Amino acid sequence: MFMENQSDLRARTLMEALPYIRRFAGQTIVVKYGGHAMVDEELKESFALNLILLRTVGIYPVVVHGGGPQIGNLLKRLDIESEFVDGMRVTSPEVMDVVKMVLIGEVNTSIVAMLNQHGGNAVGLSGHSAGLVQAEKLKLTKRVKDGQPPEIVDLGLVGKPMTVNPQVLQTLEHGKFIPVIAPVGQGPDGESLNINADLVASALASGLRAQKLVLLTDTPGVMGDKQNLISEMTKVQARELMDKQTVTGGMIPKLNCCLDALDHGVASAHIIDGRAKNALLLELFTDQGVGTILKG
Ligand SMILES: Nc1ncnc2c1ncn2[C@@H]1O[C@H](COP(=O)(O)OP(=O)(O)O)[C@@H](O)[C@H]1O
Ligand SMILES: CC(=O)N[C@@H](CCC(=O)OP(=O)(O)O)C(=O)O
Numbered sequence: 001m002f003m004e005n006q007s008d009l010r011a012r013t014l015m016e017a018l019p020y021i022r023r024f025a026g027q028t029i030v031v032k033y034g035g036h037a038m039v040d041e042e043l044k045e046s047f048a049l050n051l052i053l054l055r056t057v058g059i060y061p062v063v064v065h066g067g068g069p070q071i072g073n074l075l076k077r078l079d080i081e082s083e084f085v086d087g088m089r090v091t092s093p094e095v096m097d098v099v100k101m102v103l104i105g106e107v108n109t110s111i112v113a114m115l116n117q118h119g120g121n122a123v124g125l126s127g128h129s130a131g132l133v134q135a136e137k138l139k140l141t142k143r144v145k146d147g148q149p150p151e152i153v154d155l156g157l158v159g160k161p162m163t164v165n166p167q168v169l170q171t172l173e174h175g176k177f178i179p180v181i182a183p184v185g186q187g188p189d190g191e192s193l194n195i196n197a198d199l200v201a202s203a204l205a206s207g208l209r210a211q212k213l214v215l216l217t218d219t220p221g222v223m224g225d226k227q228n229l230i231s232e233m234t235k236v237q238a239r240e241l242m243d244k245q246t247v248t249g250g251m252i253p254k255l256n257c258c259l260d261a262l263d264h265g266v267a268s269a270h271i272i273d274g275r276a277k278n279a280l281l282l283e284l285f286t287d288q289g290v291g292t293i294l295k296g
Pocket of ligand 2 (some may be wrong): 033056065066067068069071087089099116159169183194196197198
């Protein structure tokens with residue numbers, strides 16, 4: 001009987017990626033990078049190498065990063081209070097200064113540095129860069145007191161993306177660069193607005209007509225009632241899971257971002273585990289994937 005040796009096995013594994021490379025070459029994939037994958041150095045390196053591999057085989061990754069925990073740490077060190085309403089950080093002008101320092105100054109630079117250390121040709125941007133993410137203040141309506149009508153809650157300098165100008169990203173793609181974007185948007189008067197990174201990733205995926213939106217987080221994917229991983233779901237199932245409250249907390253805005261991207265022509269949205277090495281490659285280059293896929 002024919003026995004496969006180590007090098008045959010390795011060659012077969014490499015060849016298995018070929019159909020996926022063919023399918024996605026020339027396509028844009030927007031990746032939201034956050035959570036554990038961003039603080040653990042080994043995972044950070046694995047993520048950087050995954051992106052570089054994608055770019056090398058002709059796929060265009062666009063990275064949007066978070067940094068909520070890092071912002072929280074600096075606010076604490078500076079003794080500045082910060083609170084969240086429905087997953088959004090109430091952002092005073094003082095907090096906005098810290099958000100920019102951390103997201104643009106620290107987190108963005110460190111991701112760009114990691115990618116470029118491995119020859120990634122990464123370029124750091126924010127929503128201000130060439131009008132990339134134009135935003136408006138987010139008006140959140142919430143029932144503050146039981147039995148009373150909902151009120152508009154003032155979140156300060158928190159934005160939602162209104163228009164994106166993908167031209168700068170398309171130029172970078174043609175130059176074989178990897179764009180890395182901090183989720184700070186430009187308000188109508190040129191001011192900086194703090195935007196949830198999932199929202200920015202979703203808006204850019206829609207604006208770029210990306211093939212995929214991939215959100216890395218700190219769970220294996222979307223979990224069902226029995227803590228089972230749901231590998232695949234339709235838009236209808238996603239809405240049912242939210243209605244039944246199987247999905248709660250931070251996963252609600254994530255699923256809504258996925259649904260929004262699908263409604264705007266993105267072919268599929270993925271929620272995957274940022275704590276697992278090579279999660280991005282395994283999700284893209286295998287049929288079964290490793291997380292949850294939502295299809296349009
Ligand atoms: N059904 C669910 N499946 C997976 N995660 C869920 C579910 N319901 C609620 N969650 C919560 O959503 C969290 C992910 O959202 P969030 O903390 O905002 O992620 P991130 O910081 O990566 O943006 C998970 O850690 C989990 O606690
Ligand atoms: C308005 C708002 O809440 N903005 C977020 C921006 C960073 C972010 O989204 O980071 P994660 O993806 O790591 O949560 C914040 O200030 O934390």
